Amino acid sequence: MSERDPATDRGAVRERAEAVLRRLAGEHARLRDDQWRAIEALVVDKRRVLCVQRTGWGKSAVYFVATALLRQSPATGPTVIVSPLLALMRNQVEAAARAGIRARTINSANLDEWDEITTEIHGGEVDVLLISPERLNNPDFRDTVLPKLAATTGLLVVDEAHCVSDWGHDFRPDYRRLRTFLANLPAGTPVLATTATANERVTTDVAEQLSGGEQTETLVLRGPLDRESLRLAVLELPTPAHRLGWLADHLDRLPGSGIVYTLTVAAATETADFLRSRGYAVASYTGQAEDADRRGAEQDLLDNKIKALIATSALGMGFDKPDLGFVVHLGAPPSPIAYYQQVGRAGRGVEHAEVLLLPGAEDQAIWRYFASLAFPPEEQVRSVLAALEQAGRPLSTQALEPIVDLRRARLELMLKVLDVDGAVKRVRGGWIATGEPWVYDVARLRRVAQARTAEQQAMREYTGAIGCRMEYLRSCLDDPGATPCGRCDRCAGPRFDAEVSAPALAAAQAFLGRPGVEVAPKKLWPTGLEAVGVPLRGKISPAEQALPGRAVGRLSDLGWGARLRALVGPDAADGPLPDDVASAVVEVLKAWAHGDGPWPTRPVGVVAVGSRQHPRLVASLAERIGTIGRLPLLGTVAPTGHAPSPGGGARGNSAQRVRALHGAFALPGELAAAMSGLSGPVLLVDDLVDSGWTMAIVARELRRAGAPAVLPLALAVAG
Structure with missing residues (x-):
């Protein structure tokens, strides 16, 4: 009878696995059968495994034990763990050390250690490398570290794997980059993906992506999701x-x-x-x-x-x-x-x-509101692709902002999706178009949106x-x-x-009834304006800035939020300032005059920002302040032409907002003349501060006309 091969004898492998677990979790620790099944599939069968198990099930024990067993073979490379959070990475490094496993992490917080860690990886001194999904598409990491790493990986672990699927509740485009990593793994490299929050649709999607071109299907180990405590x-x-x-x-x-x-x-x-x-x-x-x-x-x-x-x-x-x-x-x-x-x-x-x-x-x-920040409409996507194609060089996210009216986080999300789809590529200096054909998948986006709507209904039913x-x-x-x-x-x-x-x-x-939040002044112009014909860059001159301002509250406040949304929201009817809000404005002005960060001297007049959405409301606000404070109404600064209404562009970016507002305001002659003779600051009143650029640009016009200082005052701040 031939001797048992210790690498494939399942009883012997389990004995060694139990020994590693005791080093990791204490002398009384024992592997549960479901944990052993996952380890067995990875270490003995070299399978691709998806574990859908409740939080606290012990997924880290599975991949640390599997790592220790696989690394006993000199030919097996390090385990790569793709993990979403730096805090989790820090915890994992400490846990690995308890089991005698040498773990390192490459992330944005330890750039000065990258070269040292890369040398250690190539020297076989690292058992576990933790990286974020975003790191997979960092140009330097992707082009210099990732190919060698994929070729030598002994085990790939995908933590929080529901992020791979755009059906999941926390889809992250960078996770889709794992498809490239998976494709470059040596044949037979085991893969473990784990999540506690995947329904059947997400589980199927993730399992299919893990299988890729492999002949064997992904092994799905699904446990009960009750949390007995x-x-x-x-x-x-x-x-x-x-x-x-x-x-x-x-x-x-x-x-x-x-x-x-x-x-x-x-x-x-x-x-x-x-x-x-x-x-x-x-x-x-x-x-x-x-x-x-x-x-x-x-x-x-x-x-x-x-x-x-x-x-x-x-x-x-x-x-x-x-x-x-x-x-x-x-x-x-x-x-x-x-x-x-x-x-x-x-x-x-x-x-x-x-x-x-x-x-x-x-x-x-x-x-x-958050649902409205989903993938942008096709015309906005096409405008970005066209800009990249015409540029003939890499464009940064900041350089793209004046071209497409998307806030930076949403623009970056879109670019990541396009990158995963192959339409653009991230390189040093920004993004380039690949020239590959790309289709706006209306049907899939609609199905995802419908899934989100169904989830919201399910939450209401809960x-x-x-x-x-x-x-x-x-x-x-x-x-x-x-x-x-x-x-x-x-x-x-x-x-x-x-x-x-x-x-x-x-x-x-x-x-919650206390009114008053600070409105911070703008001090820097958005980047890239000169490329779209707006001659503004760098710091805003202190002689052209507004001072810190005030508002009654934020639209998202627990206290004033609902009241203000009913007053200045996009569907709110226009009308005179209600008495309760007028009283709140008075309280804000009193606190502003005598509290923290008081105005330099008492205002000497009131100027209104002309509103397309709520003209009666803003006019009434200015009149009430003037009457209560015994201040003259100096005039109204209204946008000319087809400029967006102040407070609009709620989901756009600063560059687009400034581009639209630049040159859109002109001071009436009498108002401009009044500025040069003022002995103190003016109150500049509006209904809503969204991006803050309307206030900044109108204040700049008033300062350039001679106003000694401008104090912005609004009913609400978006956000």
Whole structure:
């Protein structure tokens, strides 16, 4: 009888796998059968495997154990893990070290280490390399590192694999670049893809992309998606003040520390500020915060220094705190699948965790706004392709902005999709057109949009579900084992009521009722304007700038948002300034005069920005300010010709906005003459500050005519 081959003898491989796991997770750790099945398929059978398993299932144990076993062969190259978050990468490097696995990461935060890490990879000194999906199309990495890396990869791991599919709730075009990586892998290289949030459609799509040209189909290992520690509940509260008041009353009753999710940056900031005013130790976490601040807030939560992190979806995939005791949502995400992913961060290492959804009437308006930022219309895409073809050289994203009216994030998303489709290519210095034919896939985009609409309807149905909430979420993920959980408010009755104490409600109403936000002045012109005939560049001269301004509130505010949307939103009827908003304007002016960052001297007059959408509203605002402040109305600056109305272009970029507004405003003769004789600043009033360029350009005209200073004042700020 021949001796057993230790590389293929499944019993021997499992014994070695268990030994690695004990180094990774402790002497009492044991592989579950489903984890072993994945490791066996990768190490022994060299399969491509897709694991659709609940959060906390132990996917990192699978790929670290598989890496350790595969690297025991000198001919096997390093494992490459494509992971979406730097925070997750840092955690993974530390976890790998516990198992004796040498892990490194190449990302935008360690550029000075790239050469050293590349040398280590080629020298066989790295067992695991973690990279972001964006790195796959960085020109230097793609052209110099990636080909050699793909040729020597021993195992490819795709984390959060639902991002590969545009049917998924968090599709990222850079993940599609994995198709090129997969195609360049040596034959028989095992591949592991993992996700906790994929329904049947997404699972099929990802599995097909993983299989590629391989003869064997992707092995799909799908487990039950129940989270036995989670107790789901929904509380219907009538207003944002009630929801904040409820949090103030109940946050200390929620177990341990946790996360409070909001739908917007403004809501996260307001909620954190209010809870701090009620004595709670909380921190905010949004995509607009500095990276160091976000990392500090994460660490404070991990160390239980704060009760809660008040976060937008920027606190995304990969955040791992096993003892997280609760997740509360102020506002519903637009998809049950996204909701399942976010609540799955709680209860990984504790017996019970509370999950509460407090939906708001404004949720659907927020969903519609984000849905409107999907892939652009065909004419905008074609204009970008034409510009790249005509340029004959690489164009940066900034250089393209004056050509197409898309904000930068949306423009970059479009370019990434075109890159994946082969129509453009990212090179040093920007983007070039490849000349390859490209088809605008109207039918697919329509089907994706319809899928998003269906997800929103499913989320509405979740809040009013009469059956088990966990069963409903599992059904949305096509979990065949979905059954009543016995723990949620529908199965076991509510654990929390919707009562809000009078003091907490009054405090929340007072907090949200405070008007006033700062409007930052523009100090730099957008890049690329000269290429489209606008002779402006660099810094805006201080002699032509506005001073910092004020507005009653943001359209996304929990407090003033709904009131202001009804007044200055795109569908709002024009009319005189309501008394309640006029009172708020007076409060803003009082605070501005005497509070932080006061105006230099009292204004000496009022100038209105002519509005195409709300002329009566703006005129009434200027008149009320003039009457209350005993200030003369100096005049109105209205756009000439066919310039977009102030506050328009909500989804465009700064370069397009300035291009459209440049030369569109001329001061009436009497108003221009009045500027040179003023002894103090003028108040420049408008209904809505969106991009901020209308205020900046009109202020520039007033300053050039002789105004000593300009103080912008608006009813609302977009965003």
